[in-house]
């Protein structure tokens with residue numbers, strides 16, 4: 001079995017994964033993306049290596065022939081936002097829950113070799129213990145968190161009931177080049193990048209002391225690849241974080257220091273559904289998948305900032 005498919009491959013993380021796969025020289029990569037939050041320009045200089053299908057994962061009949069017989073499917077397509085899932089729970093459920101079910105079903109019926117599923121650290125919710133370990137009971141706080149968790153449960157059940165080889169990675173606040181800063185639902189670091197480059201004041205939701213395990217996108221993409229090739233991990237779920245924890249205030253002050261500017265942030269009301277603190281225990285991913293994150297927060301921010309400066313967001 002051969003061939004790589006990336007759902008959501010025109011998005012932020014997906015397009016970085018496509019680039020990483022192309023560097024391996026594995027042939028053309030099939031991308032399934034309806035361009036809801038993704039953009040063809042995210043694939044600009046690698047476009048020739050991509051077989052792009054503008055297809056909705058909610059359309060089973062459209063995706064089934066595309067995934068049939070593939071070696072590996074990376075399932076990243078989603079509406080990836082906590083606040084959006086609260087404001088628009090129906091489309092969020094349709095894509096993240098029903099669409100994900102469709103992908104697993106199509107992969108199972110199509111004899112796919114392995115599915116790597118982009119799960120989310122939001123599944124942990126506000127469990128008090130830090131860092132978060134995979135064995136903790138989940139406590140989702142938003143429709144988005146429930147939907148992503150449901151995807152994990154389906155991944156596990158498609159393995160146990162239908163013998164589909166699946167591996168779930170719980171991503172923890174991924175950041176890096178090509179993260180879209182233009183929507184109110186955008187990830188916080190992309191919004192910070194835009195503010196620092198344009199010299200505008202960012203609004204931090206809450207007191208800024210909420211903390212996250214910010215993970216540079218290349219570390220996540222590397223782990224996706226490792227998860228697609230590791231032995232003895234079918235049906236399992238792993239944290240895909242960096243193992244550190246920084247507050248939003250720390251991130252903003254690091255970024256302004258790197259840029260050499262002094263812009264105090266504004267503070268606004270906390271965001272609904274947000275968890276307070278998040279940090280991954282990476283022991284299992286290191287042991288079973290060979291996870292070895294390479295980028296410190298400072299290095300990741302420097303690289304990301306260089307990209308936003310060059311691309312003028």
Ligand SMILES: NC(=O)c1ccc[n+]([C@@H]2O[C@H](COP(=O)([O-])OP(=O)(O)OC[C@H]3O[C@@H](n4cnc5c(N)ncnc54)[C@H](O)[C@@H]3O)[C@@H](O)[C@H]2O)c1
Nearest residue numbers: 008011012013034035036037038056057077078080171174
């Ligand atoms: N960015 C993070 O910090 C983070 C954290 C945890 C989990 N994740 C997960 O990682 C994955 C990728 O997220 P991202 O940050 O790159 O976001 P993104 O919005 O850039 O990528 C999502 C992609 O899915 C596509 N898509 C949306 N609905 C679709 C549909 N119905 N059919 C086909 N394609 C569809 C979008 O057009 C987009 O290209 C998501 O599954 C998300 O839940 C991300």
